Amino acid sequence: MRKLILAPIIATALMGATQAQAQDTLKIGLIQPLTGSVAYNGTADANGARLAVKERNANGGVLGKQVELIIEDGQCSPANSVNAAEKLIQRDRVASLVGAFCSSATSAVMPVARKYKVPFLSGVSSEASLTEKGNPYFFRSAETDALLGQAFSKLLADNLGLKKVAYIGVNDDWGRGSVKAFESELSAHGVDTAMVEYFNHGATDFYTLLTKLRSSGADGVFVAAETQDGSTLVKQIKQFGIDMDVFGVGSWATSDFINITGEAAEGIYAAVPYVANQDGERNKKFVKDYATAYDHAPGKYAAAGYNSLNIMMDAIERAGATDADAILGGLKATDYQAPNGRYRFTSKGQGYGFNLVLVQIHDGDIDVVATTRIDNPEADKNNDGQ
Numbered sequence: 001m002r003k004l005i006l007a008p009i010i011a012t013a014l015m016g017a018t019q020a021q022a023q024d025t026l027k028i029g030l031i032q033p034l035t036g037s038v039a040y041n042g043t044a045d046a047n048g049a050r051l052a053v054k055e056r057n058a059n060g061g062v063l064g065k066q067v068e069l070i071i072e073d074g075q076c077s078p079a080n081s082v083n084a085a086e087k088l089i090q091r092d093r094v095a096s097l098v099g100a101f102c103s104s105a106t107s108a109v110m111p112v113a114r115k116y117k118v119p120f121l122s123g124v125s126s127e128a129s130l131t132e133k134g135n136p137y138f139f140r141s142a143e144t145d146a147l148l149g150q151a152f153s154k155l156l157a158d159n160l161g162l163k164k165v166a167y168i169g170v171n172d173d174w175g176r177g178s179v180k181a182f183e184s185e186l187s188a189h190g191v192d193t194a195m196v197e198y199f200n201h202g203a204t205d206f207y208t209l210l211t212k213l214r215s216s217g218a219d220g221v222f223v224a225a226e227t228q229d230g231s232t233l234v235k236q237i238k239q240f241g242i243d244m245d246v247f248g249v250g251s252w253a254t255s256d257f258i259n260i261t262g263e264a265a266e267g268i269y270a271a272v273p274y275v276a277n278q279d280g281e282r283n284k285k286f287v288k289d290y291a292t293a294y295d296h297a298p299g300k301y302a303a304a305g306y307n308s309l310n311i312m313m314d315a316i317e318r319a320g321a322t323d324a325d326a327i328l329g330g331l332k333a334t335d336y337q338a339p340n341g342r343y344r345f346t347s348k349g350q351g352y353g354f355n356l357v358l359v360q361i362h363d364g365d366i367d368v369v370a371t372t373r374i375d376n377p378e379a380d381k382n383n384d385g386q
Helices: 002-023 039-058 078-091 103-116 128-132 145-160 173-188 207-214 227-239 255-265 281-294 300-319 324-332
Strands: 025-032 066-073 096-099 120-122 138-140 164-170 192-199 220-224 245-249 269-272 336-338 341-345 351-362 365-373
Touching: 025 039, 025 078, 025 300, 039 066, 039 227, 039 281, 039 300, 066 078, 078 096, 078 103, 096 103, 096 300, 103 120, 103 128, 103 138, 103 173, 120 300, 128 138, 128 173, 145 173, 145 245, 145 269, 145 351, 145 365, 164 173, 164 207, 173 192, 173 220, 173 245, 192 207, 207 227, 220 227, 227 245, 227 255, 281 300, 300 324, 300 336
Parallel strands: 025 066, 025 096, 096 120, 120 138, 164 192, 164 220, 220 245, 245 269
Antiparallel strands: 269 351, 336 341, 341 351, 351 365
């Protein structure tokens, strides 16, 4: 009889201890592709996020609590990313979500965040329409494809003397959006289109596509691809003996891409929001801390993970609470000084104020060719865009 009485008492005590322990941390969910063809990039993002959380916890955490970062592998798949979001919200009870890398995956998670009223921040997804969907729970601390195209198309056309360009992109929302944006902008600067082709994530044989490229008459090729896919494609372009300027977007200006691609990376131009050799004391400290933690310099996705977690943690601290409305108010008031500039949000949740850089790879080094800043797209043209 005594055992029967004690059992529910013990169970109740354990349940109370578990609930108390859960309340001692502030949970933030992160969805990134940790496996698959963009795993290099998703892992870099997650590493940047871990560093941000480690630094914040060493300084007292957020709202007096240690931050618990719960990471799920969305694989850049819409279905897997939705499952990850459901798990993080329903089972882990996170206060907010960050992710989900590929624009198609992020687009799929957005209705889930809205359904459960959970603030959701993407630090990578660049397909322009994401912040045009009217989702009040979604914010983006990344450039759009259109903004990149506007910033650097004229410079690329002039510097490379481009007359006719071929466009190759991964067949997803981001790849198609990037090709569309750069083709539109380069066409506006008098550059003709030689061809437009897409490939699937994880492709390893580009023979048919490169045969078309060689006979296209193009004097330059724009590529929208991440580390593994981009490296495979660029190496095969060189192996085919195709002699033309290669430029693009994705994780080109990273040590991972350069190491995997080797000599084939020589001369490539890339338009990116971050490189480790940007000026500024904040960036120097970030590079030092990241290199200490991971034995190599950060690239654009490590910076994206670091920035997005800091933006979200700042917003929760500013809100003074973990309910959704308070966090959304905190995000709207964002004024974050990052390693690569100053982040704020428009009324639609689009980030602005940070830097973009055009780089070229020389002898394994990343040389900055030009730098610009993303101004507020909603600002009156008569003011300074602040």
